[in-house]
Amino acid sequence: MTMELEDRIAAGASTLDSAIDSYTEREHDRPARRRLATVAASAVLLAGGVAAIAAIAPRSGEPRSAGPVATAAPITGPTVPAATSAPVAGPTEPEDPQQARLRTYAMALLLDSGLRREEMVAFLSENVPESEVRTCMEDAGFAYSPGPSPKEEVDADVRFTMAPHEYAAAYGLGIAGWDLGLLPRSPEPGEPAPGAGDAAVQVLAGCRGIFDPERRATSDAVNAAVGMFRVSLDNDQRTVTALAEWRSCMEAAGFEYGSPQAMRGSFYARITTGEALEPIFADEVAVAVANVPCEAAYSAVVRTVIDDRFHEFTAMFDAALASGLAPDAQG
Amino acid sequence: MAAEDDVARTHASNDWFDGFVEPASVTLRRALVARNGVQDGCEAAAEALAWAWEHRAELEAMANPLGYLIRVGQSSLRRDRRHRRQRRSFDIEPHVEDGARFDADLFAGLARLTPDQRTAVVMVHMYGFSYRDVASLLDVSDAAVTNHVHRGLARLRQLLGEERS
Numbered sequence A: 001m002t003m004e005l006e007d008r009i010a011a012g013a014s015t016l017d018s019a020i021d022s023y024t025e026r027e028h029d030r031p032a033r034r035r036l037a038t039v040a041a042s043a044v045l046l047a048g049g050v051a052a053i054a055a056i057a058p059r060s061g062e063p064r065s066a067g068p069v070a071t072a073a074p075i076t077g078p079t080v081p082a083a084t085s086a087p088v089a090g091p092t093e094p095e096d097p098q099q100a101r102l103r104t105y106a107m108a109l110l111l112d113s114g115l116r117r118e119e120m121v122a123f124l125s126e127n128v129p130e131s132e133v134r135t136c137m138e139d140a141g142f143a144y145s146p147g148p149s150p151k152e153e154v155d156a157d158v159r160f161t162m163a164p165h166e167y168a169a170a171y172g173l174g175i176a177g178w179d180l181g182l183l184p185r186s187p188e189p190g191e192p193a194p195g196a197g198d199a200a201v202q203v204l205a206g207c208r209g210i211f212d213p214e215r216r217a218t219s220d221a222v223n224a225a226v227g228m229f230r231v232s233l234d235n236d237q238r239t240v241t242a243l244a245e246w247r248s249c250m251e252a253a254g255f256e257y258g259s260p261q262a263m264r265g266s267f268y269a270r271i272t273t274g275e276a277l278e279p280i281f282a283d284e285v286a287v288a289v290a291n292v293p294c295e296a297a298y299s300a301v302v303r304t305v306i307d308d309r310f311h312e313f314t315a316m317f318d319a320a321l322a323s324g325l326a327p328d329a330q331g
Numbered sequence B: 001m002a003a004e005d006d007v008a009r010t011h012a013s014n015d016w017f018d019g020f021v022e023p024a025s026v027t028l029r030r031a032l033v034a035r036n037g038v039q040d041g042c043e044a045a046a047e048a049l050a051w052a053w054e055h056r057a058e059l060e061a062m063a064n065p066l067g068y069l070i071r072v073g074q075s076s077l078r079r080d081r082r083h084r085r086q087r088r089s090f091d092i093e094p095h096v097e098d099g100a101r102f103d104a105d106l107f108a109g110l111a112r113l114t115p116d117q118r119t120a121v122v123m124v125h126m127y128g129f130s131y132r133d134v135a136s137l138l139d140v141s142d143a144a145v146t147n148h149v150h151r152g153l154a155r156l157r158q159l160l161g162e163e164r165s
Helices: A005-011 A012-026 A041-049 A095-111 A118-123 A130-139 A148-154 A162-173 A200-209 A213-235 A237-252 A260-271 A279-310 A310-322 B001-036 B037-053 B054-062 B065-081 B095-102 B102-112 B115-126 B132-140 B142-159
Strands: none
Touching: A005 A012, A005 B115, A005 B142, A012 B001, A012 B037, A012 B115, A095 A213, A095 A279, A095 A310, A118 A148, A130 A200, A130 A260, A148 B065, A213 A237, A213 A279, A213 A310, A237 A279, A260 A279, A260 B037, A260 B065, A279 A310, B001 B037, B001 B054, B001 B065, B001 B115, B001 B132, B037 B054, B037 B065, B054 B065, B065 B132, B102 B115, B102 B142, B115 B132, B115 B142, B132 B142
């Protein structure tokens, strides 16, 4: 007698929970993270949120909604370097490729806005080039239309072609306007031929390096370093002051938010509630226009702090890479 | 001062948050994974929990904080997918210790359901939630959950060759 379907489904709970536990442990509880056990949960959770960035998800400079408000999170971890305003000399000669690569990650993942065009191109260039993806797919017997190059992708992104105040007036923060279809769409990424099936999708993932151990190890270490460094960044007195000034600037315009992340998060939250998008977009544009000068000043400070404390980020990356984050250590 | 007010609000909400987050995070992950697969679901849950930490005072005042967090997580995925080359699927693989009892056909079948159907079937029949609970979590009507479960089971039976006469 075969097992009833309902029983089969119920029996699958352990499998699904094992998969969840395994992923969660891999992404959130690695040795480097355990050393951060006393750091505020926000920082650790946020770090998990950017997992696999290098290997999988080419993101724009669009900020994440979730992020600790520097003055609100009681962060007291012993591994958090004390906030200091003593700057460390920036690079005086060309960085080696590894340093430059890490700086790209740091800027792309830690700056809420104000990412430069060339930084975004460099960030997107971390992906396997589309020409290589095409060759790999064709070698596996699948036709593949390559997507745009990083430069083409960034050239098509209006955030990098419009003045910030013009963008804000036209598209707000880029949230509800996207859902309304107002934002120009970037060129579509490459895809297998229609009807190629699930096998092609799996092969494509491999061709894009998603299963590549070295890329994965880099991704994991970057992710861990970003989570740790964000705590340093948010606790630097310059960031704390800049955030307070950003709040004051927004309050002067009639808007109260805890942080730029919270500001964006409030609109992301609204678009999920079923509320009509047009009034959300109208509110968003008003906020975005007010935010342009406020966030420009804030982002400039954050950029400076990232630069000044970049040596901490590289040390965190090196430590994460050395502390057993490589995927072959995960089984 | 604003900073002192922030700290005071933070402390006032910490106890509630600590009690809420541990059980809630389990259900949050399960629901988001059921809908989006392990990787996207776990990342969405992490995003939602980070959001929860930042907004714990607001969350405490909500009637259905877990349901809200599920929507926050889902929203974060929607945002991230705009910039991602590949949408991940409901991809469950056996683990070493689980391999012997890994029901590959079942998970392949679940992967072919619609996200709504899969979420409803998994939450009701895999994790034992009531239809009412799932409706509350997903902020939909009881009837919608009933519909998703029944259609999902029917489709699964078809896919698994168990169609009843």
